[in-house]
Amino acid sequence: MTSPTSLTPDEVAHLAGLARMSLTDSELARYAGQLDQILHAVDRVGEVAADDVPPMSHPQPLVNVWRKDEVTPGLTAEQVLAGAPAAEDERFRVPRILDGE
Amino acid sequence: MSTAIVNPDFATALQTYKPVLGFEVHVELSTKSKMFCGCPTDFGAAPNTHVCPTCVGLPGSLPVVNQAAVEATIKIGLALNCEIAAWCRFARKNYFYPDMPKDYQISQYDEPLCSNGYLDVDVVDESGEHHTVRVEIERVHMEEDTGKLLHTGGDTGRIQGADYSLVDYNRAGVPLIEIVTKTIEGTGELAPEVGKAYVTQLRELVRSLGVSDVRMEQGSLRCDANVSLMRQDATEWGTRTETKNVNSLRSVERAIRSEIIRQASVLDAGGTITQETRHFQETTGDTTSGREKSDAEDYRYFPEPDLIPIAADPEWVEQLRAGLPEAPGLRVARLQQEWELTDFEMASIVNSDALDLVVATVEAGADHTSARKWWLGELTRIANNDSVALDSLAITPAQVARVAALVDEGALNDKLARKVIEGVLAGEGEPDEVVASRGLAVVSDDGPLIAAIDDAIAANPDVVAKITGGKPAAAGVIVGSVMKATRGQADAGRVRELLFAKLGVTE
Numbered sequence: 001m002t003s004p005t006s007l008t009p010d011e012v013a014h015l016a017g018l019a020r021m022s023l024t025d026s027e028l029a030r031y032a033g034q035l036d037q038i039l040h041a042v043d044r045v046g047e048v049a050a051d052d053v054p055p056m057s058h059p060q061p062l063v064n065v066w067r068k069d070e071v072t073p074g075l076t077a078e079q080v081l082a083g084a085p086a087a088e089d090e091r092f093r094v095p096r097i098l099d100g101e
Numbered sequence: 102m103s104t105a106i107v108n109p110d111f112a113t114a115l116q117t118y119k120p121v122l123g124f125e126v127h128v129e130l131s132t133k134s135k136m137f138c139g140c141p142t143d144f145g146a147a148p149n150t151h152v153c154p155t156c157v158g159l160p161g162s163l164p165v166v167n168q169a170a171v172e173a174t175i176k177i178g179l180a181l182n183c184e185i186a187a188w189c190r191f192a193r194k195n196y197f198y199p200d201m202p203k204d205y206q207i208s209q210y211d212e213p214l215c216s217n218g219y220l221d222v223d224v225v226d227e228s229g230e231h232h233t234v235r236v237e238i239e240r241v242h243m244e245e246d247t248g249k250l251l252h253t254g255g256d257t258g259r260i261q262g263a264d265y266s267l268v269d270y271n272r273a274g275v276p277l278i279e280i281v282t283k284t285i286e287g288t289g290e291l292a293p294e295v296g297k298a299y300v301t302q303l304r305e306l307v308r309s310l311g312v313s314d315v316r317m318e319q320g321s322l323r324c325d326a327n328v329s330l331m332r333q334d335a336t337e338w339g340t341r342t343e344t345k346n347v348n349s350l351r352s353v354e355r356a357i358r359s360e361i362i363r364q365a366s367v368l369d370a371g372g373t374i375t376q377e378t379r380h381f382q383e384t385t386g387d388t389t390s391g392r393e394k395s396d397a398e399d400y401r402y403f404p405e406p407d408l409i410p411i412a413a414d415p416e417w418v419e420q421l422r423a424g425l426p427e428a429p430g431l432r433v434a435r436l437q438q439e440w441e442l443t444d445f446e447m448a449s450i451v452n453s454d455a456l457d458l459v460v461a462t463v464e465a466g467a468d469h470t471s472a473r474k475w476w477l478g479e480l481t482r483i484a485n486n487d488s489v490a491l492d493s494l495a496i497t498p499a500q501v502a503r504v505a506a507l508v509d510e511g512a513l514n515d516k517l518a519r520k521v522i523e524g525v526l527a528g529e530g531e532p533d534e535v536v537a538s539r540g541l542a543v544v545s546d547d548g549p550l551i552a553a554i555d556d557a558i559a560a561n562p563d564v565v566a567k568i569t570g571g572k573p574a575a576a577g578v579i580v581g582s583v584m585k586a587t588r589g590q591a592d593a594g595r596v597r598e599l600l601f602a603k604l605g606v607t608e
Contacts, residue, residue: 018399020197057190057404063412069132069169072139074153080270081149090148091251091267094199098260 007036111358112290114330114365120292121338122285122357123327124236126303128313129246129320130173130276136245137164137207137274137408144319148269156245156274158203163407166191170243170276171214172421173312175413177278178215178241179422180306188412189214191243191405199268200247208244208279210402214411215241220306223430224291224298225448232291236299237283246275278313284338292328292361297354300324301452304350305429308457317349318490324353328360330368339364340374344388346381349490350454356381360388436460440469453477454491461498462505471505472498479519483526496525503532516589517541543592547599553586554579554600569604576600 009028012035016023023031077090086093135142138155154162178185192210218238225231249272254264280303288295304315304322315322329341342364347356364374378391427435433456437447450456455476462472476491480501484491504521507513513521513536524535536542557579558565567575576597583596601607 014399018195018401057406058409060409062409063188065409066166066168066171067139069134069167070139071134071141072153074138074140074151075157077147077149077152080152080157088253088267091269092149092199094266094268096263096265097199097250097252098263 007032007039111362114361115290117333118330118339118361118365118368119286119333119335120288120357120361121329121331121341122282122288122292122296123341124280124282124285124296124299125325125327125343126280126300127246127323127325128177128278128280128307128315129322130170130278131311131313131321132167132169132173132276134167135274136167136170136243136276138162140274142275144321146271149271151271152273156202157270158201164207164405166408166411167276171411171413173276173310174214174241174243174278175418175421176310176312176425177280177307178218179418180310180425180428181215181218181220181238181241181280183215183218183238183241185413185418186212186214186216186411187415188212188410190410191408192402193405194244194400194402196400198247199266200250200273202248202270202273206244206247207405207408208402209242213240213242214413220299220303221430222295222298222302223433223448224294225445225452226291226294229445231444231448234285234288234291234295234298236285236295239281239283241278241280244277244279246272246277248273293354293357296326296357297350297452300353301350301454302429305451305456309426309429309432311426316490316493318493320348323348326353326356326360328357328364329374330361330364339368340376342374342377342379342388344379344381345391346383348381348383350452352381352383355386356388359386363388442469446473449477453481455481458492458498458501462501465499465502467502467505471508472501475501475505475518475522479522483522494526495528496522500525500532507532507536511592511595512536512542514543514589514592517543541590543590547595549587550583550591550596550599551603553583553591554596554603556586557582558600558603565604568600569606573601573606 009025009032012028012032013023016028081087081090081092084092129142132142134140135151135156138153140151140153140156142151155164175185189209189212191207192212193205194208194210195205197204216239218241220236220238222234222236223231224234248268248270250260251267251269252260252263253267255262260266282299285295300322304317307313307322308315313321317323323345324347326344326347327341328344329339331337331339342360344356344360347353360379367374375390379388380391381388433447433451436456437444440447442450450459450473453476455473458476459469459472462476463469480494480496481491484494501522504513504518504525507521508515508518517536520539520541521532521535524530524539524541525532529535529538560582561578564575564578568579579600580593580596583600584591584593
């Protein structure tokens, strides 16, 4: 585990962009500080985990939990579209994907 | 980016540059249910009818892996001589795009199920010589397909200029296998052919395993072709582009060729290649810049917490290995020997994507010569004309075998047989029904033939003189005019016989 360096407002701006969030400069600076504290807190795990403890993604020692290839009932188009903000021709309607051009 | 001011042809480009290739092929598995839920996978259902809380990413839903999809992936990996991972995980690939309802795709990242394999590809050059090119496989991994977008407004249904888009999630979550090659160097001027041969033979291989219907026109096999150029004396690879929308085997070849020419023209003009996604345009044969994702790719992969790791039992893997069918390469070699064909003749069948059809036609009773003749000739011509795959033509191998049998019996000649095929393709029924309804049988009654021969003899005394004077080749004129008089429904061989008998000459 590498020790965390301080999270910069630029990095927060990059993450905000990936998350499609619009943040002001003062918000970027404030969240950089807060996220930095969280990262440091999580990083303390590294102080107790020795090299012989591999990073863990799943708490259970299970493998191969799978299902048979069988069709099961799902939703109707009406049901699945019921919660859609907009729908047209039995499809979800989403805003324009590309700006301009 | 600079625009091209010179436009070298392919040969000139290859004098200056060495092409470097790479392929990402996506194969939709033909499992009954989706990768992580029990929704059906059939193609062509009404929109948003094959959906459930899991595949549209509703809160509280959990994915569970389809065992048959894991098995199919292992089979593909084994057929490609890959190592099968003893333990591997799924990963989340995070991005926002409306084709993924969860805002992430479940895929595999640094722990693919299969890795380090190869496929030996048989490539035939222009002079008919065979080359074996080993295409090394980097990885074969499991993921889920995305939904389908329909762009509305704007001019051409393209994403550019669209007012909004409509999404159908039937395809979201269908098991998708990605097969990634290592970088392929040293193919030189054969690069386009190597690309086509790789995708063709990979497709044959996957089809032989029975795990996908691998239909490029339906998108169940999709190919992205990476191309870069390096100067002949260079040691480092150039910048690559990734061409998508390559929807047929022929397009693989065309896309690589046109991308090599385009990159060479940019480089020759002193420009630089932009690393980008490009789209193959079927109508022009060119690639155009994609510019769909303006964000730098930053997918923030992490292990999928909702799915338990996969650990393929070695005994199971060995069972699957033992059950693999005859490799397509060996099958081709076996059939070539059985049918006593030249390398070129055999390669023509494979490259026309007609092998299974020819085999099925032979199984239906035709000899391989007529089976090949119809599938590679008339039917390939029609398929190309209509831009459809040969095996989606509305004629079965059994029907082709029946047409061939009618020709062998002398009931049809080639010209009439083509009309029968036309009728079958137009949905007029079985070959015999088309023969009956269109009145296409060869005139086998000698009476009308003899009358037509008498007329032709009377009309061409000079030709008759030549034939009786020792030039039987001149008979073609008489036979031709008899064929014309009978509107092509006579058996030309029989007309010849009757003519020579009448004139008392032997051929």
